[in-house]
Amino acid sequence: MATAPVPGTARAWLLSPAPASRRQARFGRWYRAWLGFRRNPLAMSGLAIVALLVLMAVFAPLIVDPQSATLQVLQDRLQPASWQHPFGTDELGRDIFARVVFGSRITLTIVVMVGVIVVPVGLAIGLPAGYFGGVVDTVLMRITDIFLAFPRLVLALAFAAALGPGIENAVIAIALTAWPPYARLARAETLTCRRAEFIQAAELQGASHLRIIATQIVPLCLPSVIIRLTLDMAGIILTAAGLGFLGLGAQPPAPEWGAMVSSGRQVLLDQWWVATIPGLAIFIVSLGFNLLGDGLRDASDSRS
Amino acid sequence: MTSPTAQGAASAAPAWGLARSLANRTTRSLLSVALTFLGLTCVTFFIGRVIPIDPVLAIVGDKASAETYARVRAEIGLDLPIPVQYWRYLVKVVHGDFGNSVITSRPVLHDLLQVFPATLELALLALLIGVVAGVPMGVLAATHRGRWQDQVIRFLSLLGYSMPVFWLGLIGLLLFYARLGWVEGPGRLDVAFDDIVAPIIGMITIDSLLAGEYEVFWNAFWHLLLPASILGYLSLAYVARMTRSFMLAQLRQEYVLAALAKGLSPWRVVWVHALGNVWVQLVTVIALTFGSLLEGAVLTETVFAWPGLGLYMKNSLFNADLNAVLGATVLVGVVYIGLNMISDLIYPLVDPRARDQ
Numbered sequence: 001m002a003t004a005p006v007p008g009t010a011r012a013w014l015l016s017p018a019p020a021s022r023r024q025a026r027f028g029r030w031y032r033a034w035l036g037f038r039r040n041p042l043a044m045s046g047l048a049i050v051a052l053l054v055l056m057a058v059f060a061p062l063i064v065d066p067q068s069a070t071l072q073v074l075q076d077r078l079q080p081a082s083w084q085h086p087f088g089t090d091e092l093g094r095d096i097f098a099r100v101v102f103g104s105r106i107t108l109t110i111v112v113m114v115g116v117i118v119v120p121v122g123l124a125i126g127l128p129a130g131y132f133g134g135v136v137d138t139v140l141m142r143i144t145d146i147f148l149a150f151p152r153l154v155l156a157l158a159f160a161a162a163l164g165p166g167i168e169n170a171v172i173a174i175a176l177t178a179w180p181p182y183a184r185l186a187r188a189e190t191l192t193c194r195r196a197e198f199i200q201a202a203e204l205q206g207a208s209h210l211r212i213i214a215t216q217i218v219p220l221c222l223p224s225v226i227i228r229l230t231l232d233m234a235g236i237i238l239t240a241a242g243l244g245f246l247g248l249g250a251q252p253p254a255p256e257w258g259a260m261v262s263s264g265r266q267v268l269l270d271q272w273w274v275a276t277i278p279g280l281a282i283f284i285v286s287l288g289f290n291l292l293g294d295g296l297r298d299a300s301d302s303r304s
Numbered sequence: 305m306t307s308p309t310a311q312g313a314a315s316a317a318p319a320w321g322l323a324r325s326l327a328n329r330t331t332r333s334l335l336s337v338a339l340t341f342l343g344l345t346c347v348t349f350f351i352g353r354v355i356p357i358d359p360v361l362a363i364v365g366d367k368a369s370a371e372t373y374a375r376v377r378a379e380i381g382l383d384l385p386i387p388v389q390y391w392r393y394l395v396k397v398v399h400g401d402f403g404n405s406v407i408t409s410r411p412v413l414h415d416l417l418q419v420f421p422a423t424l425e426l427a428l429l430a431l432l433i434g435v436v437a438g439v440p441m442g443v444l445a446a447t448h449r450g451r452w453q454d455q456v457i458r459f460l461s462l463l464g465y466s467m468p469v470f471w472l473g474l475i476g477l478l479l480f481y482a483r484l485g486w487v488e489g490p491g492r493l494d495v496a497f498d499d500i501v502a503p504i505i506g507m508i509t510i511d512s513l514l515a516g517e518y519e520v521f522w523n524a525f526w527h528l529l530l531p532a533s534i535l536g537y538l539s540l541a542y543v544a545r546m547t548r549s550f551m552l553a554q555l556r557q558e559y560v561l562a563a564l565a566k567g568l569s570p571w572r573v574v575w576v577h578a579l580g581n582v583w584v585q586l587v588t589v590i591a592l593t594f595g596s597l598l599e600g601a602v603l604t605e606t607v608f609a610w611p612g613l614g615l616y617m618k619n620s621l622f623n624a625d626l627n628a629v630l631g632a633t634v635l636v637g638v639v640y641i642g643l644n645m646i647s648d649l650i651y652p653l654v655d656p657r658a659r660d661q
Contacts, residue, residue, distance in 0.1 A: 150343075155633060238469075261474065275474050287466035
């Protein structure tokens with residue numbers, strides 16, 4: 001730390017070398033990690049992009065008129081950028097800026113839903129495999145390996161084709177092919193602490209397996225799982241956008257970015273912005289998640 | 305001086321060890337390949353079953369009587385228990401029978417074999433670009449760690465990681481085809497060159513060279529270059545990133561210091577000694593990259609109207625041609641599994657340490 005903390009401030013409390021409570025120790029650890037993270041400009045710009053995406057999604061109706069994302073004004077079709085339409089209009093006269101803003105909600109929904117499915121599934125497979133070992137481990141990891149060896153996008157395509165197009169099905173399709181790395185990770189993390197003394201202490205106190213896994217092991221796995229998830233977000237966004245581009249994601253008139261790129265294809269040569277702007281949005285958001293994930297990984301590495 | 309027999313035994317021992325470890329590895333990887341293949345067909349079978357479209361209804365139409373419906377249902381085998389149905393499906397798949405395509409009304413396998421060379425051509429050139437450019441870039445980034453060369457290369461590969469490939473394809477078309485006119489547009493050939501070269505292996509660039517039609521070759525090449533470069537950029541991003549981290553691990557080793565201390569040129573130490581050890585790990589990376597290129601091809605082919613596996617799959621999807629979609633899924637899956645197996649098998653050939661395991 002560049003300057004010594006002024007006694008009595010929150011900063012001093014956080015950076016105290018002798019924390020008086022568990023809570024203080026935990027917050028202090030987080031604060032130190034944050035200080036390391038803050039020094040990485042790329043990671044900070046990633047955080048800014050992701051924060052911007054979240055704010056945009058939450059406050060979308062305040063940024064633009066909710067109707068304008070789907071409002072068709074046919075006499076205004078394919079207009080270039082202007083004050084009224086900062087990103088121009090598409091082939092049905094809809095304001096591209098409004099559609100990009102509302103599209104952030106769809107992207108964020110997909111990402112959150114995939115994360116909500118993938119992490120519990122990965123933990124549910126990986127934790128018992130690492131904790132119990134033996135036959136349980138072999139069987140569960142064999143299944144994981146099988147799913148790991150599948151072509152991700154192609155399988156998602158086949159699922160989306162079978163279940164029909166739509167966001168929910170795109171989410172299921174992506175989640176089904178995205179969980180194996182989390183199971184591997186959870187297993188590896190469990191193995192590192194399986195023989196630790198605090199686990200043995202909990203066992204001696206008579207804690208059940210479920211209790212030990214839930215209260216002792218899960219909290220240890222979560223940081224690396226969350227970092228992995230952040231790094232994966234970019235890939236999830238790209239796969240979702242790819243499904244949308246192929247017409248298998250959110251259905252029109254929903255302002256899904258991949259589908260917007262696809263609809264701009266017909267007018268690409270004369271009205272380049274229709275396809276370019278939503279594509280740029282996909283690119284920036286996935287770049288943001290990549291930067292943030294890299295930064296989180298570096299910050300957690302330097303701590304250990 | 306040792307006797308000739310002892311000499312023979314000494315030189316035979318490593319070869320025998322290699323053969324035995326190869327045999328062990330082969331058995332193990334064949335077993336895992338079989339398991340993975342079973343898993344894959346389970347999934348495709350499941351997809352085929354959960355699809356909301358009733359295959360019986362598609363055949364008999366909605367005006368058929370209940371008896372007709374039941375008879376056709378029994379004919380297709382839908383009244384059998386699920387495990388029996390799966391077994392029948394598996395037997396068919398192993399024989400390469402994916403059923404007939406609804407659109408082309410030909411066997412799906414026939415269609416797949418016809419479109420696959422186009423995808424292979426695209427993916428191979430992309431892989432070539434990715435490896436030829438990506439490996440040196442990764443090495444350079446590792447040797448110049450933290451300096452501007454490293455920053456630029458890391459940034460380039462980060463961009464490649466974050467770029468939606470279909471969008472990059474569109475931008476490429478807009479820029480290099482429509483505006484600058486450097487490359488040819490969508491498709492594999494100009495219409496004027498169609499049907500000049502009879503397909504031999506199905507890759508037009510190679511077929512035209514074999515036939516001595518150089519004009520066709522150049523036309524095909526300029527059509528191929530843009531989609532392959534765009535896919536190649538994605539694989540470059542991955543290859544460069546992995547090469548960098550492998551190289552950094554090698555450059556920290558003591559043998560590098562020893563080689564430098566004995567007066568070898570740094571160039572030789574980096575490109576011969578360190579990179580030589582990195583190749584072992586790169587084999588796996590390259591195999592995985594090739595698999596992901598086949599996938600990326602689905603989106604790229606849609607953008608470039610490239611008549612390969614991806615476009616076939618996409619067209620089948622929108623015509624509810626499930627046989628074709630599942631057939632293509634199994635094919636890509638098999639190629640994927642095969643690549644994993646090959647990288648597993650050549651590991652001990654390039655890395656002596658892996659033989660002793």
